[in-house]
Amino acid sequence: MTNTTEFFRTLQQGVLVNLNTAMPCKVLAYDEEKRMAKIEPLFMIKETGEEPAKLSPIENVPVLFQKYRVNGSEPQNYEPFIEPTDTVLVVFCQRAIDEAMKGNIIYPGTARMFDIHDAVIVGVF
Template sequence: MASDTEFIDLLERRIKLSIHTTAPARVISYNESKRTADVELLFMSVDKDNNAEKYKVIQGVPVQGMRYKISESFKAAISSLIPTEGSIDGSNASVKIDNAIEFTPFLKKDDVVVVSFAERALDNLNGTQTFDPEFHRTHDIDDCIVLGVLF
């Protein structure tokens, strides 16, 4: 009976190690115009003989951006204003923003980031259109997204 238990325990471990959810990673390079990064997972993989090895570098990983809307005006000190006539005092200004502000991600080589792995393959993702993933991959390292920087 002990060998049956050992087999089940090993099978369970192999299954769990093949399902990727969230992990820390290191930025190898970042393409700001495409908002994609090449990353290396900081977790190591374990083969069937329990030998630890690095995962491959994951290329072209989409990087999550953020869009915020500021609903109220706020006080701000504004510097470096250049007047066209007269003078400007930006030390006691009030700022009101009518539209949403989109923050573009900025990553540097060797930043430590958090990556998450999609439930299904992202190959056919195209904007907001629903799609058939086509492939049978689930929680695969090739379907990851950079969620943000770990400081």
């Protein structure tokens, strides 16, 4: 294998290892009124030559709710029931979600992509 091929394989692996898409997390605390949780990622990280390490807890993670219309009735919101110690599935948005959560269109000028702080809880395992 050439040095160039090895370089690009290493680069690709480094990019993929640091790309956050989805992971299971444990709920540490949940504010039902605000629908925000504090979570602990259940995956560890490992740098070459280092011991595996836990990821830090993530604060203020929004929890999705569902909106349904049943048999032609008025739409109703169904809020999740989440408790500390529940294991949830968390997705990480492609871009920063701060403004999107307010319904604003976002200019993708931010360098924040697939960041662990743009987590959203989508369900309970």
